[in-house]
Amino acid sequence: MDVVTLxxxxxxxxxxxxxxxxxxxxFTSKIAGAESNVAVGLARLGHHVGWFSRLGADEFGKKIFTFLRGEGVDVSKALFDGEAPTGLYFKEMVTDEEINVYYYRGNSAASRLSPEDLDEAYIAGARYLHLTGITPALSASCRETVFKAIDIAKQKGVTVVFDPNLRRKLWSEEEARRVLLDIVSKADIVLPGISEGEFLFGKDQPEDMAKKFIECGPSSVVLKLGAEGAYYYSKHEGEGYVPGFPIKRVVDPVGAGDGFAAGFLSGLLERLPFEKAVQRGAAIGAIVTTFSGDVEGLPDRKKVETFIKGMNQEDILR
Structure with missing residues:
Protein backbone atom coordinates (compact mmCIF):
# COMPACT_ATOMS: atom_id res chain seq x y z
CA MET A 1 0.00 0.00 0.00
CA ASP A 2 1.32 3.45 -0.88
CA VAL A 3 -0.85 5.53 1.44
CA VAL A 4 -3.36 4.78 4.18
CA THR A 5 -5.69 7.49 5.47
CA LEU A 6 -8.61 7.58 7.90
CA PHE A 27 -30.28 19.24 -4.63
CA THR A 28 -27.52 17.09 -6.08
CA SER A 29 -25.74 14.59 -3.85
CA LYS A 30 -22.01 13.88 -3.94
CA ILE A 31 -19.31 12.40 -1.72
CA ALA A 32 -16.94 14.51 0.36
CA GLY A 33 -14.46 14.21 3.20
CA ALA A 34 -10.91 15.53 3.43
CA GLU A 35 -9.23 12.16 3.82
CA SER A 36 -11.28 10.35 1.20
CA ASN A 37 -10.74 13.29 -1.17
CA VAL A 38 -7.00 12.69 -0.84
CA ALA A 39 -7.52 8.96 -1.35
CA VAL A 40 -9.50 9.50 -4.56
CA GLY A 41 -6.90 11.98 -5.80
CA LEU A 42 -4.10 9.48 -5.27
CA ALA A 43 -6.06 6.62 -6.84
CA ARG A 44 -6.71 8.67 -9.98
CA LEU A 45 -2.96 9.27 -10.23
CA GLY A 46 -2.37 5.52 -10.22
CA HIS A 47 -1.38 4.93 -6.60
CA HIS A 48 -2.52 2.16 -4.26
CA VAL A 49 -4.34 3.88 -1.41
CA GLY A 50 -6.55 2.70 1.43
CA TRP A 51 -9.17 4.64 3.40
CA PHE A 52 -11.09 3.52 6.44
CA SER A 53 -13.61 4.88 8.91
CA ARG A 54 -17.00 4.03 10.33
CA LEU A 55 -20.04 4.47 8.10
CA GLY A 56 -23.68 4.30 9.02
CA ALA A 57 -25.36 1.05 8.01
CA ASP A 58 -27.69 3.15 5.89
CA GLU A 59 -28.06 4.06 2.23
CA PHE A 60 -25.70 7.03 2.59
CA GLY A 61 -23.01 4.79 4.07
CA LYS A 62 -23.44 2.35 1.21
CA LYS A 63 -23.24 5.24 -1.25
CA ILE A 64 -19.87 6.35 0.14
CA PHE A 65 -18.52 2.81 0.28
CA THR A 66 -19.44 1.94 -3.30
CA PHE A 67 -18.30 5.30 -4.66
CA LEU A 68 -14.84 5.06 -3.11
CA ARG A 69 -14.46 1.43 -4.12
CA GLY A 70 -15.45 2.38 -7.65
CA GLU A 71 -12.73 5.06 -7.68
CA GLY A 72 -10.11 2.40 -6.95
CA VAL A 73 -9.70 3.18 -3.25
CA ASP A 74 -9.24 0.17 -0.97
CA VAL A 75 -12.13 0.23 1.53
CA SER A 76 -11.70 -3.27 2.88
CA LYS A 77 -11.16 -1.96 6.43
CA ALA A 78 -14.18 0.36 6.50
CA LEU A 79 -16.75 -0.55 9.16
CA PHE A 80 -20.54 -0.23 9.12
CA ASP A 81 -22.21 0.95 12.32
CA GLY A 82 -25.84 -0.03 12.80
CA GLU A 83 -26.36 2.35 15.72
CA ALA A 84 -25.28 5.69 14.24
CA PRO A 85 -25.95 7.50 10.94
CA THR A 86 -23.63 8.58 8.17
CA GLY A 87 -22.77 12.29 8.39
CA LEU A 88 -24.21 14.82 5.95
CA TYR A 89 -23.28 18.32 4.89
CA PHE A 90 -24.69 21.04 2.67
CA LYS A 91 -22.81 23.50 0.49
CA GLU A 92 -24.63 26.78 -0.16
CA MET A 93 -23.38 28.56 -3.30
CA VAL A 94 -24.83 32.02 -2.71
CA THR A 95 -22.52 33.68 -5.26
CA ASP A 96 -19.11 32.91 -6.75
CA GLU A 97 -17.58 34.78 -3.81
CA GLU A 98 -19.87 33.54 -1.03
CA ILE A 99 -19.90 29.81 -0.33
CA ASN A 100 -21.27 28.52 2.98
CA VAL A 101 -20.91 25.01 4.37
CA TYR A 102 -23.24 23.44 6.95
CA TYR A 103 -22.34 20.17 8.68
CA TYR A 104 -24.73 17.63 10.20
CA ARG A 105 -22.25 15.20 11.69
CA GLY A 106 -23.04 15.19 15.42
CA ASN A 107 -23.04 11.62 16.81
CA SER A 108 -22.29 10.25 13.37
CA ALA A 109 -20.93 6.76 12.82
CA ALA A 110 -17.47 8.19 12.10
CA SER A 111 -17.44 9.98 15.46
CA ARG A 112 -17.57 6.54 17.09
CA LEU A 113 -14.26 5.45 15.58
CA SER A 114 -12.06 3.94 18.30
CA PRO A 115 -8.49 2.59 18.66
CA GLU A 116 -9.91 -0.94 18.61
CA ASP A 117 -11.01 -0.34 15.01
CA LEU A 118 -7.40 0.01 13.83
CA ASP A 119 -5.69 -2.80 11.92
CA GLU A 120 -2.02 -2.54 12.87
CA ALA A 121 -0.81 -4.63 9.93
CA TYR A 122 -2.79 -2.49 7.49
CA ILE A 123 -1.13 0.71 8.69
CA ALA A 124 2.29 -0.95 8.92
CA GLY A 125 2.03 -2.03 5.28
CA ALA A 126 1.83 1.57 3.99
CA ARG A 127 4.63 3.92 3.02
CA TYR A 128 2.70 6.97 4.26
CA LEU A 129 -0.02 7.50 6.86
CA HIS A 130 -2.08 10.60 5.99
CA LEU A 131 -4.07 12.31 8.75
CA THR A 132 -5.95 15.57 9.20
CA GLY A 133 -6.92 17.69 12.18
CA ILE A 134 -10.61 17.09 11.50
CA THR A 135 -10.73 13.55 12.87
CA PRO A 136 -9.42 14.29 16.39
CA ALA A 137 -12.00 17.09 16.68
CA LEU A 138 -14.95 14.74 16.19
CA SER A 139 -14.82 12.99 19.57
CA ALA A 140 -12.54 11.78 22.35
CA SER A 141 -12.46 8.28 20.85
CA CYS A 142 -11.55 9.67 17.43
CA ARG A 143 -8.71 11.59 19.04
CA GLU A 144 -7.44 8.45 20.73
CA THR A 145 -7.67 6.62 17.41
CA VAL A 146 -5.54 9.22 15.63
CA PHE A 147 -2.82 9.11 18.28
CA LYS A 148 -2.87 5.30 18.29
CA ALA A 149 -2.51 5.27 14.49
CA ILE A 150 0.46 7.62 14.78
CA ASP A 151 2.07 5.36 17.40
CA ILE A 152 1.68 2.34 15.11
CA ALA A 153 3.14 4.24 12.16
CA LYS A 154 6.14 5.45 14.16
CA GLN A 155 6.83 1.95 15.48
CA LYS A 156 6.66 0.45 11.99
CA GLY A 157 8.67 3.13 10.16
CA VAL A 158 5.69 4.58 8.26
CA THR A 159 6.03 8.29 7.40
CA VAL A 160 3.29 10.39 9.03
CA VAL A 161 1.90 13.25 6.93
CA PHE A 162 -0.41 15.66 8.76
CA ASP A 163 -2.72 18.36 7.41
CA PRO A 164 -4.03 20.45 10.34
CA ASN A 165 -7.22 21.24 8.39
CA LEU A 166 -8.58 23.40 11.20
CA ARG A 167 -12.34 23.29 11.75
CA ARG A 168 -13.07 25.94 14.38
CA LYS A 169 -16.73 24.96 14.80
CA LEU A 170 -15.81 21.51 16.07
CA TRP A 171 -13.90 22.52 19.20
CA SER A 172 -12.58 25.38 21.27
CA GLU A 173 -9.55 27.31 20.09
CA GLU A 174 -7.58 26.32 23.17
CA GLU A 175 -8.26 22.62 22.69
CA ALA A 176 -7.66 22.79 18.95
CA ARG A 177 -4.31 24.51 19.36
CA ARG A 178 -3.16 22.05 22.02
CA VAL A 179 -4.16 18.88 20.14
CA LEU A 180 -3.00 20.05 16.71
CA LEU A 181 0.42 21.04 18.06
CA ASP A 182 0.69 17.66 19.78
CA ILE A 183 0.07 15.91 16.48
CA VAL A 184 2.47 18.26 14.67
CA SER A 185 5.18 17.24 17.13
CA LYS A 186 4.72 13.58 16.18
CA ALA A 187 4.40 14.05 12.40
CA ASP A 188 7.20 13.78 9.86
CA ILE A 189 5.67 16.13 7.27
CA VAL A 190 3.10 18.86 7.93
CA LEU A 191 0.88 20.50 5.28
CA PRO A 192 -0.77 23.56 6.87
CA GLY A 193 -2.56 26.43 5.22
CA ILE A 194 -1.33 29.93 5.91
CA SER A 195 -4.34 30.63 8.19
CA GLU A 196 -3.55 27.55 10.25
CA GLY A 197 0.01 28.71 10.71
CA GLU A 198 -1.30 32.03 11.97
CA PHE A 199 -3.71 30.25 14.32
CA LEU A 200 -1.06 27.98 15.81
CA PHE A 201 1.84 30.39 16.11
CA GLY A 202 0.58 33.95 15.68
CA LYS A 203 3.04 34.51 12.83
CA ASP A 204 2.14 36.08 9.49
CA GLN A 205 5.20 35.32 7.37
CA PRO A 206 5.62 31.87 5.77
CA GLU A 207 9.32 31.65 6.65
CA ASP A 208 8.63 32.38 10.32
CA MET A 209 5.72 29.92 10.43
CA ALA A 210 7.75 27.18 8.79
CA LYS A 211 10.56 27.53 11.32
CA LYS A 212 8.09 27.30 14.20
CA PHE A 213 6.65 24.11 12.74
CA ILE A 214 10.11 22.58 12.31
CA GLU A 215 10.99 23.48 15.90
CA CYS A 216 8.04 21.33 17.00
CA GLY A 217 9.54 18.18 15.51
CA PRO A 218 8.63 17.51 11.83
CA SER A 219 11.43 17.22 9.29
CA SER A 220 9.47 19.08 6.59
CA VAL A 221 6.65 21.59 6.31
CA VAL A 222 4.81 22.80 3.21
CA LEU A 223 2.73 25.94 3.70
CA LYS A 224 -0.16 26.28 1.27
CA LEU A 225 -0.50 29.91 0.19
CA GLY A 226 -3.64 29.66 -1.94
CA ALA A 227 -3.33 31.34 -5.33
CA GLU A 228 0.24 32.34 -4.46
CA GLY A 229 1.40 28.72 -4.45
CA ALA A 230 3.37 27.24 -1.55
CA TYR A 231 6.47 27.68 0.59
CA TYR A 232 8.40 24.63 1.77
CA TYR A 233 11.07 24.24 4.41
CA SER A 234 12.80 20.92 5.01
CA LYS A 235 15.74 19.81 7.10
CA HIS A 236 16.88 17.61 4.23
CA GLU A 237 15.44 19.24 1.09
CA GLY A 238 16.13 22.94 1.68
CA GLU A 239 13.54 25.65 1.29
CA GLY A 240 11.84 27.69 -1.39
CA TYR A 241 8.71 29.12 -2.92
CA VAL A 242 6.70 27.33 -5.60
CA PRO A 243 4.44 29.74 -7.51
CA GLY A 244 0.77 29.06 -7.94
CA PHE A 245 -0.96 28.37 -11.24
CA PRO A 246 -3.21 31.13 -12.62
CA ILE A 247 -6.88 30.24 -12.84
CA LYS A 248 -9.29 32.29 -14.92
CA ARG A 249 -12.31 31.55 -12.74
CA VAL A 250 -12.57 29.79 -9.40
CA VAL A 251 -15.78 27.77 -9.36
CA ASP A 252 -15.44 26.09 -5.96
CA PRO A 253 -12.40 26.39 -3.65
CA VAL A 254 -13.49 23.63 -1.27
CA GLY A 255 -11.26 20.58 -1.63
CA ALA A 256 -8.27 22.41 -3.11
CA GLY A 257 -6.13 21.65 -0.06
CA ASP A 258 -6.96 17.96 -0.33
CA GLY A 259 -6.00 18.03 -3.99
CA PHE A 260 -2.73 19.65 -2.99
CA ALA A 261 -2.04 16.86 -0.49
CA ALA A 262 -2.78 14.18 -3.07
CA GLY A 263 -0.48 15.77 -5.64
CA PHE A 264 2.33 16.30 -3.15
CA LEU A 265 2.13 12.74 -1.83
CA SER A 266 2.07 11.45 -5.39
CA GLY A 267 5.30 13.30 -6.07
CA LEU A 268 6.94 11.84 -2.98
CA LEU A 269 5.82 8.35 -3.92
CA GLU A 270 7.47 8.76 -7.31
CA ARG A 271 10.60 10.15 -5.65
CA LEU A 272 10.38 13.46 -7.48
CA PRO A 273 12.59 16.27 -6.19
CA PHE A 274 10.84 17.87 -3.21
CA GLU A 275 10.16 21.09 -5.10
CA LYS A 276 8.57 19.16 -7.97
CA ALA A 277 6.34 17.29 -5.53
CA VAL A 278 5.18 20.62 -4.11
CA GLN A 279 4.59 21.89 -7.65
CA ARG A 280 2.39 18.89 -8.44
CA GLY A 281 0.41 19.61 -5.30
CA ALA A 282 -0.07 23.25 -6.29
CA ALA A 283 -1.16 22.24 -9.78
CA ILE A 284 -3.81 19.80 -8.59
CA GLY A 285 -5.05 22.25 -5.99
CA ALA A 286 -5.54 24.80 -8.76
CA ILE A 287 -7.31 22.36 -11.08
CA VAL A 288 -9.74 21.32 -8.33
CA THR A 289 -10.97 24.91 -7.90
CA THR A 290 -12.29 24.97 -11.47
CA PHE A 291 -14.91 22.29 -10.74
CA SER A 292 -17.97 22.16 -8.51
CA GLY A 293 -17.63 19.46 -5.87
CA ASP A 294 -14.82 18.13 -3.72
CA VAL A 295 -13.55 15.28 -5.91
CA GLU A 296 -15.00 16.01 -9.34
CA GLY A 297 -11.95 18.04 -10.42
CA LEU A 298 -9.25 15.67 -9.20
CA PRO A 299 -7.23 14.93 -12.35
CA ASP A 300 -5.63 11.82 -13.74
CA ARG A 301 -1.91 11.71 -14.43
CA LYS A 302 -2.11 12.86 -18.05
CA LYS A 303 -4.20 15.92 -17.22
CA VAL A 304 -1.98 17.15 -14.39
CA GLU A 305 1.18 16.65 -16.44
CA THR A 306 -0.35 18.60 -19.32
CA PHE A 307 -1.44 21.32 -16.93
CA ILE A 308 2.03 21.72 -15.46
CA LYS A 309 3.63 21.88 -18.88
CA GLY A 310 1.22 24.70 -19.76
CA MET A 311 -0.26 22.90 -22.76
CA ASN A 312 -3.95 23.13 -23.64
CA GLN A 313 -4.58 25.39 -20.66
CA GLU A 314 -7.66 26.84 -22.29
CA ASP A 315 -9.29 23.41 -21.98
CA ILE A 316 -8.04 22.71 -18.49
CA LEU A 317 -8.68 26.14 -16.99
CA ARG A 318 -12.06 26.37 -18.73
Whole structure:
Protein backbone atom coordinates (compact mmCIF):
# COMPACT_ATOMS: atom_id res chain seq x y z
CA MET A 1 0.00 0.00 0.00
CA ASP A 2 1.32 3.45 -0.88
CA VAL A 3 -0.85 5.53 1.44
CA VAL A 4 -3.36 4.78 4.18
CA THR A 5 -5.69 7.49 5.47
CA LEU A 6 -8.61 7.58 7.90
CA UNK A 7 -11.38 10.03 8.66
CA UNK A 8 -15.02 10.87 8.18
CA UNK A 9 -16.61 10.94 4.76
CA UNK A 10 -20.07 12.39 4.29
CA UNK A 11 -22.72 12.80 1.65
CA UNK A 12 -22.69 16.35 0.31
CA UNK A 13 -25.88 18.04 -0.86
CA UNK A 14 -25.68 21.12 -3.07
CA UNK A 15 -28.65 23.15 -4.39
CA UNK A 16 -28.97 22.99 -8.15
CA UNK A 17 -29.50 26.75 -8.28
CA UNK A 18 -27.35 29.51 -6.74
CA UNK A 19 -28.61 31.65 -3.91
CA UNK A 20 -29.67 31.07 -0.34
CA UNK A 21 -30.48 27.48 0.49
CA UNK A 22 -33.86 28.38 1.99
CA UNK A 23 -35.11 28.94 -1.57
CA UNK A 24 -33.69 25.72 -3.01
CA UNK A 25 -36.08 22.95 -3.98
CA UNK A 26 -33.72 20.47 -5.66
CA PHE A 27 -30.28 19.24 -4.63
CA THR A 28 -27.52 17.09 -6.08
CA SER A 29 -25.74 14.59 -3.85
CA LYS A 30 -22.01 13.88 -3.94
CA ILE A 31 -19.31 12.40 -1.72
CA ALA A 32 -16.94 14.51 0.36
CA GLY A 33 -14.46 14.21 3.20
CA ALA A 34 -10.91 15.53 3.43
CA GLU A 35 -9.23 12.16 3.82
CA SER A 36 -11.28 10.35 1.20
CA ASN A 37 -10.74 13.29 -1.17
CA VAL A 38 -7.00 12.69 -0.84
CA ALA A 39 -7.52 8.96 -1.35
CA VAL A 40 -9.50 9.50 -4.56
CA GLY A 41 -6.90 11.98 -5.80
CA LEU A 42 -4.10 9.48 -5.27
CA ALA A 43 -6.06 6.62 -6.84
CA ARG A 44 -6.71 8.67 -9.98
CA LEU A 45 -2.96 9.27 -10.23
CA GLY A 46 -2.37 5.52 -10.22
CA HIS A 47 -1.38 4.93 -6.60
CA HIS A 48 -2.52 2.16 -4.26
CA VAL A 49 -4.34 3.88 -1.41
CA GLY A 50 -6.55 2.70 1.43
CA TRP A 51 -9.17 4.64 3.40
CA PHE A 52 -11.09 3.52 6.44
CA SER A 53 -13.61 4.88 8.91
CA ARG A 54 -17.00 4.03 10.33
CA LEU A 55 -20.04 4.47 8.10
CA GLY A 56 -23.68 4.30 9.02
CA ALA A 57 -25.36 1.05 8.01
CA ASP A 58 -27.69 3.15 5.89
CA GLU A 59 -28.06 4.06 2.23
CA PHE A 60 -25.70 7.03 2.59
CA GLY A 61 -23.01 4.79 4.07
CA LYS A 62 -23.44 2.35 1.21
CA LYS A 63 -23.24 5.24 -1.25
CA ILE A 64 -19.87 6.35 0.14
CA PHE A 65 -18.52 2.81 0.28
CA THR A 66 -19.44 1.94 -3.30
CA PHE A 67 -18.30 5.30 -4.66
CA LEU A 68 -14.84 5.06 -3.11
CA ARG A 69 -14.46 1.43 -4.12
CA GLY A 70 -15.45 2.38 -7.65
CA GLU A 71 -12.73 5.06 -7.68
CA GLY A 72 -10.11 2.40 -6.95
CA VAL A 73 -9.70 3.18 -3.25
CA ASP A 74 -9.24 0.17 -0.97
CA VAL A 75 -12.13 0.23 1.53
CA SER A 76 -11.70 -3.27 2.88
CA LYS A 77 -11.16 -1.96 6.43
CA ALA A 78 -14.18 0.36 6.50
CA LEU A 79 -16.75 -0.55 9.16
CA PHE A 80 -20.54 -0.23 9.12
CA ASP A 81 -22.21 0.95 12.32
CA GLY A 82 -25.84 -0.03 12.80
CA GLU A 83 -26.36 2.35 15.72
CA ALA A 84 -25.28 5.69 14.24
CA PRO A 85 -25.95 7.50 10.94
CA THR A 86 -23.63 8.58 8.17
CA GLY A 87 -22.77 12.29 8.39
CA LEU A 88 -24.21 14.82 5.95
CA TYR A 89 -23.28 18.32 4.89
CA PHE A 90 -24.69 21.04 2.67
CA LYS A 91 -22.81 23.50 0.49
CA GLU A 92 -24.63 26.78 -0.16
CA MET A 93 -23.38 28.56 -3.30
CA VAL A 94 -24.83 32.02 -2.71
CA THR A 95 -22.52 33.68 -5.26
CA ASP A 96 -19.11 32.91 -6.75
CA GLU A 97 -17.58 34.78 -3.81
CA GLU A 98 -19.87 33.54 -1.03
CA ILE A 99 -19.90 29.81 -0.33
CA ASN A 100 -21.27 28.52 2.98
CA VAL A 101 -20.91 25.01 4.37
CA TYR A 102 -23.24 23.44 6.95
CA TYR A 103 -22.34 20.17 8.68
CA TYR A 104 -24.73 17.63 10.20
CA ARG A 105 -22.25 15.20 11.69
CA GLY A 106 -23.04 15.19 15.42
CA ASN A 107 -23.04 11.62 16.81
CA SER A 108 -22.29 10.25 13.37
CA ALA A 109 -20.93 6.76 12.82
CA ALA A 110 -17.47 8.19 12.10
CA SER A 111 -17.44 9.98 15.46
CA ARG A 112 -17.57 6.54 17.09
CA LEU A 113 -14.26 5.45 15.58
CA SER A 114 -12.06 3.94 18.30
CA PRO A 115 -8.49 2.59 18.66
CA GLU A 116 -9.91 -0.94 18.61
CA ASP A 117 -11.01 -0.34 15.01
CA LEU A 118 -7.40 0.01 13.83
CA ASP A 119 -5.69 -2.80 11.92
CA GLU A 120 -2.02 -2.54 12.87
CA ALA A 121 -0.81 -4.63 9.93
CA TYR A 122 -2.79 -2.49 7.49
CA ILE A 123 -1.13 0.71 8.69
CA ALA A 124 2.29 -0.95 8.92
CA GLY A 125 2.03 -2.03 5.28
CA ALA A 126 1.83 1.57 3.99
CA ARG A 127 4.63 3.92 3.02
CA TYR A 128 2.70 6.97 4.26
CA LEU A 129 -0.02 7.50 6.86
CA HIS A 130 -2.08 10.60 5.99
CA LEU A 131 -4.07 12.31 8.75
CA THR A 132 -5.95 15.57 9.20
CA GLY A 133 -6.92 17.69 12.18
CA ILE A 134 -10.61 17.09 11.50
CA THR A 135 -10.73 13.55 12.87
CA PRO A 136 -9.42 14.29 16.39
CA ALA A 137 -12.00 17.09 16.68
CA LEU A 138 -14.95 14.74 16.19
CA SER A 139 -14.82 12.99 19.57
CA ALA A 140 -12.54 11.78 22.35
CA SER A 141 -12.46 8.28 20.85
CA CYS A 142 -11.55 9.67 17.43
CA ARG A 143 -8.71 11.59 19.04
CA GLU A 144 -7.44 8.45 20.73
CA THR A 145 -7.67 6.62 17.41
CA VAL A 146 -5.54 9.22 15.63
CA PHE A 147 -2.82 9.11 18.28
CA LYS A 148 -2.87 5.30 18.29
CA ALA A 149 -2.51 5.27 14.49
CA ILE A 150 0.46 7.62 14.78
CA ASP A 151 2.07 5.36 17.40
CA ILE A 152 1.68 2.34 15.11
CA ALA A 153 3.14 4.24 12.16
CA LYS A 154 6.14 5.45 14.16
CA GLN A 155 6.83 1.95 15.48
CA LYS A 156 6.66 0.45 11.99
CA GLY A 157 8.67 3.13 10.16
CA VAL A 158 5.69 4.58 8.26
CA THR A 159 6.03 8.29 7.40
CA VAL A 160 3.29 10.39 9.03
CA VAL A 161 1.90 13.25 6.93
CA PHE A 162 -0.41 15.66 8.76
CA ASP A 163 -2.72 18.36 7.41
CA PRO A 164 -4.03 20.45 10.34
CA ASN A 165 -7.22 21.24 8.39
CA LEU A 166 -8.58 23.40 11.20
CA ARG A 167 -12.34 23.29 11.75
CA ARG A 168 -13.07 25.94 14.38
CA LYS A 169 -16.73 24.96 14.80
CA LEU A 170 -15.81 21.51 16.07
CA TRP A 171 -13.90 22.52 19.20
CA SER A 172 -12.58 25.38 21.27
CA GLU A 173 -9.55 27.31 20.09
CA GLU A 174 -7.58 26.32 23.17
CA GLU A 175 -8.26 22.62 22.69
CA ALA A 176 -7.66 22.79 18.95
CA ARG A 177 -4.31 24.51 19.36
CA ARG A 178 -3.16 22.05 22.02
CA VAL A 179 -4.16 18.88 20.14
CA LEU A 180 -3.00 20.05 16.71
CA LEU A 181 0.42 21.04 18.06
CA ASP A 182 0.69 17.66 19.78
CA ILE A 183 0.07 15.91 16.48
CA VAL A 184 2.47 18.26 14.67
CA SER A 185 5.18 17.24 17.13
CA LYS A 186 4.72 13.58 16.18
CA ALA A 187 4.40 14.05 12.40
CA ASP A 188 7.20 13.78 9.86
CA ILE A 189 5.67 16.13 7.27
CA VAL A 190 3.10 18.86 7.93
CA LEU A 191 0.88 20.50 5.28
CA PRO A 192 -0.77 23.56 6.87
CA GLY A 193 -2.56 26.43 5.22
CA ILE A 194 -1.33 29.93 5.91
CA SER A 195 -4.34 30.63 8.19
CA GLU A 196 -3.55 27.55 10.25
CA GLY A 197 0.01 28.71 10.71
CA GLU A 198 -1.30 32.03 11.97
CA PHE A 199 -3.71 30.25 14.32
CA LEU A 200 -1.06 27.98 15.81
CA PHE A 201 1.84 30.39 16.11
CA GLY A 202 0.58 33.95 15.68
CA LYS A 203 3.04 34.51 12.83
CA ASP A 204 2.14 36.08 9.49
CA GLN A 205 5.20 35.32 7.37
CA PRO A 206 5.62 31.87 5.77
CA GLU A 207 9.32 31.65 6.65
CA ASP A 208 8.63 32.38 10.32
CA MET A 209 5.72 29.92 10.43
CA ALA A 210 7.75 27.18 8.79
CA LYS A 211 10.56 27.53 11.32
CA LYS A 212 8.09 27.30 14.20
CA PHE A 213 6.65 24.11 12.74
CA ILE A 214 10.11 22.58 12.31
CA GLU A 215 10.99 23.48 15.90
CA CYS A 216 8.04 21.33 17.00
CA GLY A 217 9.54 18.18 15.51
CA PRO A 218 8.63 17.51 11.83
CA SER A 219 11.43 17.22 9.29
CA SER A 220 9.47 19.08 6.59
CA VAL A 221 6.65 21.59 6.31
CA VAL A 222 4.81 22.80 3.21
CA LEU A 223 2.73 25.94 3.70
CA LYS A 224 -0.16 26.28 1.27
CA LEU A 225 -0.50 29.91 0.19
CA GLY A 226 -3.64 29.66 -1.94
CA ALA A 227 -3.33 31.34 -5.33
CA GLU A 228 0.24 32.34 -4.46
CA GLY A 229 1.40 28.72 -4.45
CA ALA A 230 3.37 27.24 -1.55
CA TYR A 231 6.47 27.68 0.59
CA TYR A 232 8.40 24.63 1.77
CA TYR A 233 11.07 24.24 4.41
CA SER A 234 12.80 20.92 5.01
CA LYS A 235 15.74 19.81 7.10
CA HIS A 236 16.88 17.61 4.23
CA GLU A 237 15.44 19.24 1.09
CA GLY A 238 16.13 22.94 1.68
CA GLU A 239 13.54 25.65 1.29
CA GLY A 240 11.84 27.69 -1.39
CA TYR A 241 8.71 29.12 -2.92
CA VAL A 242 6.70 27.33 -5.60
CA PRO A 243 4.44 29.74 -7.51
CA GLY A 244 0.77 29.06 -7.94
CA PHE A 245 -0.96 28.37 -11.24
CA PRO A 246 -3.21 31.13 -12.62
CA ILE A 247 -6.88 30.24 -12.84
CA LYS A 248 -9.29 32.29 -14.92
CA ARG A 249 -12.31 31.55 -12.74
CA VAL A 250 -12.57 29.79 -9.40
CA VAL A 251 -15.78 27.77 -9.36
CA ASP A 252 -15.44 26.09 -5.96
CA PRO A 253 -12.40 26.39 -3.65
CA VAL A 254 -13.49 23.63 -1.27
CA GLY A 255 -11.26 20.58 -1.63
CA ALA A 256 -8.27 22.41 -3.11
CA GLY A 257 -6.13 21.65 -0.06
CA ASP A 258 -6.96 17.96 -0.33
CA GLY A 259 -6.00 18.03 -3.99
CA PHE A 260 -2.73 19.65 -2.99
CA ALA A 261 -2.04 16.86 -0.49
CA ALA A 262 -2.78 14.18 -3.07
CA GLY A 263 -0.48 15.77 -5.64
CA PHE A 264 2.33 16.30 -3.15
CA LEU A 265 2.13 12.74 -1.83
CA SER A 266 2.07 11.45 -5.39
CA GLY A 267 5.30 13.30 -6.07
CA LEU A 268 6.94 11.84 -2.98
CA LEU A 269 5.82 8.35 -3.92
CA GLU A 270 7.47 8.76 -7.31
CA ARG A 271 10.60 10.15 -5.65
CA LEU A 272 10.38 13.46 -7.48
CA PRO A 273 12.59 16.27 -6.19
CA PHE A 274 10.84 17.87 -3.21
CA GLU A 275 10.16 21.09 -5.10
CA LYS A 276 8.57 19.16 -7.97
CA ALA A 277 6.34 17.29 -5.53
CA VAL A 278 5.18 20.62 -4.11
CA GLN A 279 4.59 21.89 -7.65
CA ARG A 280 2.39 18.89 -8.44
CA GLY A 281 0.41 19.61 -5.30
CA ALA A 282 -0.07 23.25 -6.29
CA ALA A 283 -1.16 22.24 -9.78
CA ILE A 284 -3.81 19.80 -8.59
CA GLY A 285 -5.05 22.25 -5.99
CA ALA A 286 -5.54 24.80 -8.76
CA ILE A 287 -7.31 22.36 -11.08
CA VAL A 288 -9.74 21.32 -8.33
CA THR A 289 -10.97 24.91 -7.90
CA THR A 290 -12.29 24.97 -11.47
CA PHE A 291 -14.91 22.29 -10.74
CA SER A 292 -17.97 22.16 -8.51
CA GLY A 293 -17.63 19.46 -5.87
CA ASP A 294 -14.82 18.13 -3.72
CA VAL A 295 -13.55 15.28 -5.91
CA GLU A 296 -15.00 16.01 -9.34
CA GLY A 297 -11.95 18.04 -10.42
CA LEU A 298 -9.25 15.67 -9.20
CA PRO A 299 -7.23 14.93 -12.35
CA ASP A 300 -5.63 11.82 -13.74
CA ARG A 301 -1.91 11.71 -14.43
CA LYS A 302 -2.11 12.86 -18.05
CA LYS A 303 -4.20 15.92 -17.22
CA VAL A 304 -1.98 17.15 -14.39
CA GLU A 305 1.18 16.65 -16.44
CA THR A 306 -0.35 18.60 -19.32
CA PHE A 307 -1.44 21.32 -16.93
CA ILE A 308 2.03 21.72 -15.46
CA LYS A 309 3.63 21.88 -18.88
CA GLY A 310 1.22 24.70 -19.76
CA MET A 311 -0.26 22.90 -22.76
CA ASN A 312 -3.95 23.13 -23.64
CA GLN A 313 -4.58 25.39 -20.66
CA GLU A 314 -7.66 26.84 -22.29
CA ASP A 315 -9.29 23.41 -21.98
CA ILE A 316 -8.04 22.71 -18.49
CA LEU A 317 -8.68 26.14 -16.99
CA ARG A 318 -12.06 26.37 -18.73
Missing amino acids: GESMVLFTPETPGYMRYAST
